[in-house]
Amino acid sequence: MNVDGVSTGIVLDHIQAGKSMQIYKLLGLDKLSCNVAIIQNAKSRKYGKKDIIKIDENFQIDLDVLGFADPHITVNIVKNGKLEKKFHLALPKELIGVIKCKNPRCITSVEQEIVHKFKLVDEESGMYRCEYCDTAYVAK
Amino acid sequence: MGIRNLINITDLGTDELFQMMNLADDIIENPSKYSETCRGKTLGTLFFEPSTRTRLSFTAAMMELGGNVLGFSEAASSSAAKGESVSDTVRTVGCYSHIIAMRHPKEGAPVVAADRTTVPIINAGDGGHFHPTQTLTDLLTIRREKKRLDNMVIGVCGDLKFGRTVHSLIGAMLRYENIEFVLISPVELKIPQYVKDAMDKANAKWTEVRTLEEAMPRLDILYMTRVQKERFFNEEDYIRLKDTYVLDLKKLEVAKKDLTILHPLPRVTEISTAVDDDPRAKYFEQALCGKYIRMALILTLLGLDKEVK
């Protein structure tokens, strides 16, 4: 991975092509004052095409949210021009306050101030279930 | 026992189930031994939706253990009608009771309750979701009638699509060896795929049939449920089918002599009242088992099950 242009910061690699803007918004990168570069449709050996986001700052990322949005992302942490840490994301085991249960019979549809909680029940299919009513939600 | 709440029957391990049923058996044999075990304890019955039978069964269970009961029997007569949340209701009633049985029309309501109080929560039905004390009742009745929970053919009849008691009973019986299911329902009310998947996964044999007659001769247990009119698209289908799933003495002629007939009650017309006098009809015994297993459950969740000498 070419980390050029980032001396200290984060490079999100292997973003599914076309998804970078969604992730940009999801992580609230529009609120940062540092350099943020988005590369779309870069060549990828693994996936054919991919998007990349480079952030010129060591920014606290909610990895659960990011992993849920795209579990194939590789996160590169760069410090002083060197790759310090690299890891792959996975679907988070739990989603707390990320998605809402859509079952109209679920208690979360009427009870105020309940944090919607989902648990990962099947990693392969990306299936989550509502902690309250067991309604399935499949992460794509 | 480690558990504090009963939200779903799967909260109980097979060994815990076994012990709870043993305790219920002992209560049935020696009721006086248990008549003071819950002295000074109060059961809160929070019925956000009415269910007279379930509520009375819990009330009777607590009273026979020497305890007290307080609560409400429908949301209209409680602060819930004024918009009070499950969270607030449970936090409040948790101050006045040692254990709570709650029924609520919304799925997952008891999970919210359990998060908000340190008092044990028993799910007495959350919408079409779970009703674990019914399943406990069914298991105890089957074990008392058959002296075993393995090696039997269980027929389930009626509304198998929406009937949560049936889904839960099948799930629970899959813990035991060599159980075969015969699923008796109209095409419109067939059992959902996920239940079939669970049976396959457990290597349980199952067959689907359309009439009670063809299933009857092989059954050890017949679990009847109601076929509701509103489940059908049109009146003719309902009228055409409803008698097919009504149990009467004629259909019982080919049944085993030691068949056990169960029904979660209330019954409407799906079992002819003439069947009530047949020695194989056990649904009123089942209602009685419901009280005893709830006594065992209350004792267990309060940690009093080991206190009785």
Ligand SMILES: [Zn+2]
């Ligand atoms: Zn839900």
